[in-house]
Amino acid sequence: MRIDRTRLHDTVLAGIVAAASVAVFALYGPDRLAAGMRPPDAFGVALVLLACAPVAVRRAWPLAAMCAALVPETLLSALGYTTGMLGLSCVVLLYSVASHRGLAMALGALVVTLMTYVLSAVSGPVRVGGWSEHVVVAVVLVAVWGAGRSLRLRRAYLEELKDRAARLERAHAADTRAARAEERSRIARELHDVVAHHVSVMTVQAAAARRVLAADPDLAREALSAIEHTGRMAMTEMRNIVGVLRTDARAELGPQPGVRDLPALVEQMREAGLPTQLLIEGEPRPMPAGVDLATYRLVQEGLTNSLRHAGSDAKAVVTIRYDPRELDVRVEDDGRGVVEVSRRSGHGLVGIRERVALYGGILSIGPLPGGGFEVRARFPLKDGQ
Incomplete structure (x- = not known):
């Protein structure tokens, strides 16, 4: 008991x-x-x-x-x-x-x-007793009452401190959960962009190698070499991303891809069979690392979708325009735009939309009036960026 x-x-x-x-x-x-x-x-x-x-x-x-x-x-x-x-x-x-x-x-x-x-x-x-005794009694009563009130106020103050500490702890836990969710979302976007792009390129190159394997073995070997190179690139990027999650070893970190890597990306898409042109308008200048990475991923996702859905005769144009207060990024193709709209609205474009919104940009995705498909984003830039 x-x-x-x-x-x-x-x-x-x-x-x-x-x-x-x-x-x-x-x-x-x-x-x-x-x-x-x-x-x-x-x-x-x-x-x-x-x-x-x-x-x-x-x-x-x-x-x-x-x-x-x-x-x-x-x-x-x-x-x-x-x-x-x-x-x-x-x-x-x-x-x-x-x-x-x-x-x-x-x-x-x-x-x-x-x-x-x-x-x-x-x-x-x-x-x-005289008046002095009665005054002493009154003073004693008031003093005892004051001591009790002081104890109550101190107890309430301590309870408020405990409650505030508990609220701060809950808020910290909520912030931690939100940060973890955001980090998981970021890693998921990175993995999707890397895997979707490289696997799509490898699939197209493998199909081309299969078609010319008997008629032109040398061209088939070139396609297989390109598949090997693309696979190695995919493994390297995935290793860099997953390495961040490792706690038992130091990750081998390298610079994130950005606008400076777009020529290599465009060349890779040409080798995969998608004629691609890169246009730079305005005076290039340094920009925030997040915007730089988001620009690269947007172009990568847009070209990957063009490669997969635009058709065999389609061409793509990547335009990077530097305005005084804005960075305008466009990926256009002249393929089967309207027919393939529903097929193009996958997880990759959802991830791109999240990236653009994260940096205060405006994203537009849809078919072009004369045919084809466009992915366009405008990122705000501050003076000096």
Whole structure:
């Protein structure tokens, strides 16, 4: 059976207060009493014990316990007994109300205690003590009440600190989860872009090698060599991406691809069978690394879609235009644009849309009026970029 330690402590405190109060009450024998006051007797001791008993429930019902203790205290004064001091139980209970209840209830308890003391002092059969003693009693009551309020405020402050720490911990955990989700999404986009592009190129080259294998073995060997080269490039890029996730070894990190690598990408697409032209308009200048990578991935995804869906006779044009405050990136082809729109809206273009939105860009994807398909993005650039 589990013991309620709080109730046990309050019960022990009630016993200590009762013993101290009875001892003080008994000290005032006939030789120390003022004229007209009743000496200690069994009935008076019983009233003292009744005044101390509510201390045992001071935390559960502090105000009710204080009111219950004031009744025998008032009877002691009204019948001419003296406790030799302000009732110790009432002091403890006033402190309990101030430290465990709100301000309004605590103020009410203080007022009731002061009024009860004044009533007992003026209505008793014998008036003892002067104004200085009454002032001391009032100061003691206010000081005890203030100590209780201070404890309550400190406890509330500590609870607020704990609650704030818990909220900060939850917010940190939420931020961590969001960061992990964003990182997973970023890695998924990178893996998709790398795998989709290189596998598409390898598939086209493998189909070309199969068609010319018997008629032109030399051309087939060139296609197989291109497949091998593309596969090695895919493995290298995937190794760099997955290496970031490794915790047991240092990843071999290299520079991320960017606009400077577009000529090589265009040449790769030409070798894969998609005639591609790269146009640079305006004065090239450095740009943020994220925009640089997003530009490369957008061109890579756009050319990959053209290679897969535009048709065997299609051509592609990549245009990079540097404006004073904007970078305009376009990938156009003259293939089967309208027919293939639904097939082109895959995960790759969704990832490109996320990349462009991340850097405040505007993305447009769709068929061209005269036929073909276009993927276009405009990235805002600050002055000096």
